[in-house]
Amino acid sequence: MSEYPRLVVNLKKIEKNTRTIVQLAKRHGMNVAGVTKGVCGSPEIGKAMLNGGASFLADSRIENVKKLREAGINAPIMLLRPPMISEVDEVVKYTDMSLNTELKTLCKLSEVAIERGTTHDVVLLVEMGERRDGICRDELEDFIDTALSYDGVEVKGLAMNLACLTGVIPTEDKIHEFDSIVNRIEDKFGIRFELISGGNSANIPLLLDEHPDSRINNLRIGEAILLGHDAVYRRRIPGTHSDAFVLEAEAIEVRRKPSLPQGQLGENAFGETPKFKNLGTIRRAILAVGRQDVDPEGLKSPDEVKVLWSSSDHMVVYNIPRKSSVGDRFAFVIRSYGALLRAFTSPYVKKEFVH
Secondary structure, X not given: OOOOOEEEEEHHHHHHHHHHHHHHHHOOOOEEEEEOHHHOOOHHHHHHHHHOOOOXXXXXXXXXXXXXXXXXXXXXXXXXXXXXXXXXXXXXXXXXXXXXXXXHHHHHHHHHHHHHOOOEEXXXXXXXXXXXOOEOHHHHHHHHHHHOOOXXXXXXXXXXXXXXXXXXXXXXXXXXXXXXXXXHHHHHHOOOOOEEEOOOHHHHHHHHOOOOOOOOOEEEEOHHHHHOEOOOXXXXXXXXXXXXXXXXXXXXXXXXXXXXOOOOOOOOOOOOOOOOOOOOEEEEEEEOOOOOOOOHHHEEOOOOOEEEEEOOOOEEEEOOOOOOOOOOEEEEEEOOHHHHHHHHHOOOOEEEEEO
16 A cells, blocks of 8 residues: 555644643633544544543544444543434434434434433533524523433533534633623523533633633534634644644655646636646646545645645645756645545555654
């Protein structure tokens, strides 16, 4: 099997990033769930997060959770995406808790947990304006009233999620809204929630800005740990590494060519109509990696090599070293969540873990 393209993963940097963010959250009375969905449930990265102080792990896909369990990880794991009815058996078997928004799913979780002689913890996700998954506020009291009646499941807390689908920012006003919902529900039912999970890497700016105290005691953090930046402004988090993931690709052609295409232009293979900048005749390299493997816009070259174009299997780069030749390897730091997700998902990108 070919050695390239290759993704080199520095586990010590991920552990250090986790520790930095755990300490930041701790100052605000919060713990951290290390989110592994962006790295396809990598056990190596999950262990690095736990070594860095993450209280538990979280992932969206049961396949990834099974991978973590099969690698010997016994720490608590939360399922982030509300379970499909068809996977409830495995959810109860492999996870300790799950986010939920549907009573039909809770009922099935209850049935399976009772059959297994266990209790499955559930955290109810509240719709806070993101318009993805979440229980609408006017339904919440009736929903919880029913959920509390189910045997086999225990309502451990409430959660909110922003800045994923539509990009709604978790502002202080949103945090206060969520706090008031938590307080109202607790007062209404005479309960005290154990887990109040207030968001993800988009919440980091509020932690850095020393926002006022909140009822939130947990954050679900993936991107900030993996890439060292927040998920709203993409600003570097002090004390973290932003180069834990480096993609290496090999040159299959190096020569001078005009930077503009010649001939009548239409759409490319992705249904796009590209725009081209006239750079004259330039020396460039074609790398054996493409958009099937990575998002080229999320790459940063330490040597200032620039990406010109990319198709599914080829990436054209320029501003290359003068002595570059076929067989040379080019390295790029992964700087975006989309690029990281695609590189980890691609079976053509080899993964190498270093300490």
